[in-house]
Amino acid sequence: MKTEKTTKPSSGYTMLIVFLVLLAATLTTIIKLELYPLIIAIPFILAILPGFFIVNPNGSKVLVLFGAYKGTVKDNGFFWANPFYTKTRISLRARNFDSDKVKVNDKIGNPILINVILVWKVKDTYKAAFEVDHYEEFVRVQTDAAVRKLAGSYPYDNFDDEQAEVTLRSGMHEVNEALEEEITERLAIAGIEVTEARIGYLAYAPEIAGSMLKRQQAVAIVAARKKIVEGAVGMVEDALTRLSEDEIIEFDEHQKASMVSNLMVVLCGDKEATPVINTGTLHN
Template sequence: MKKETEFKATNGYIMLFILVVTITGMMTGLIIFDNPLFLLLGLLIILIIKGFFIVNPNSSKVLVLFGAYKGTVRDNGFFWANPFFSRQKISLRARNFDSERVKVNDKIGNPIMINVILVWQVSDTYKSAFDVDNYEEFVKVQTDAAVRKLAGSYPYDNFDDEQAEFTLRSGMDEVNEALENEITERLAIAGIKVMEARIGYLAYAPEIASSMLKRQQAVAIVAARKKIVEGAVGMVEDALHKLSTDDIIDFDDDKKASMVSNLMVVLCGDKEAVPVVNTGTLNS
């Protein structure tokens, strides 16, 4: 497989000087010698003019002669080369690509919306020019394919797959690294260097977003309630132990059950407790 080769073009200012000399010679010959043969220098002048080209910073020119690749000019400046060369401009600048948000299924089948932000640049002009039809379109299509494959490799979260070590939502560093490796492998054929690839947008698809939000809220409520109950049990245990060790009150099983019930209601309830004054015994 061919790769990029560097082409050293002739300094354009030298050829510009030769062009001026040629034009001067032709005009002098026509005027002084009145010889129409000097008009033939006009063909040479046209060929010299066609050979001039400019390469801007972070740009390049791919040179082809009658279907044969001759090299790439990466140096910046004013140059001259064989006028029969065809010259294709390829930018070497770093470029951003913010893909469209696409709907895909995650590992467990949930529809999600996802897009990727990609920073890339051309590293091999030969591959970009000749190994793919349109390297810019190639970047877009292959990036979209890589995103779809990535989304199908991980669950969105671990609600339905508690054994998942990484998810799209929580394992961003690992997921972005996997995404970058996947895109790098796909774009290597086009001579594209991936500088950065990361997920730019991630959410459930609209048709299930409301249901998933309710599920997340339910999970959060259950987790909060569990924490509250764990704390309340500890507080009740401490209160009973303190009352018992300080000989404030003796508890039989019924009194302990009543005390525990009241404390748990007070500590775990959503509303403020309403005090009730008991003027009799606990058993009355």
């Protein structure tokens, strides 16, 4: 497999002087109506003119002579080369690619919407020009394929797969690294260097988004209730211990159970408790 080779063409300013001298000589022969010098000068002028080209900063020109690759010009400036060269412009600047949102299934089959933001640039102009057709389209298609493969390798979250250590939602660092490696491997054939690849958008597909939102809310409520119950149990335990140690009142098992029940209802309830004043004895 061939790789890129850089070349340094002739300065365009030197050939521009030659061109202007020939042009001046041609105008002189036209004025003097001299036919033979004119016949000789015009082909040279027409041959020199197509050889001029400009390479802008972070740009390049791929030179091809009758199907044979002759090199790539990466130096910026004004140059002149063989007028029979085909000069193809390839930008070396970094480019952003914000892919469309695609609907795919994650590892456990949930439909999700995902897109990727990619920063890339051409590193090997030979591969970009000759190893693939339309390297910009190649970047788009292969990025889309990499995103689909990545989404199928991880669950969106660990609701259904609690053993999953890395998910699309929580393991963004690891997922982005895996995405960048996958895209880099796919685009290497086209001479593309991946500067950065990361997930730009991630959400459940509309048909299940409502259900998943309710599920997340339910999980949050259960987790909050668990914390409330743990705190209430600790508070009840402290209350019974303090009452017993300070010998404020003696409870039998039935009274303890009743007190625990009342305290748990008060501490774990959604609404504020309404006190009931007991005007009789503790046993009533």
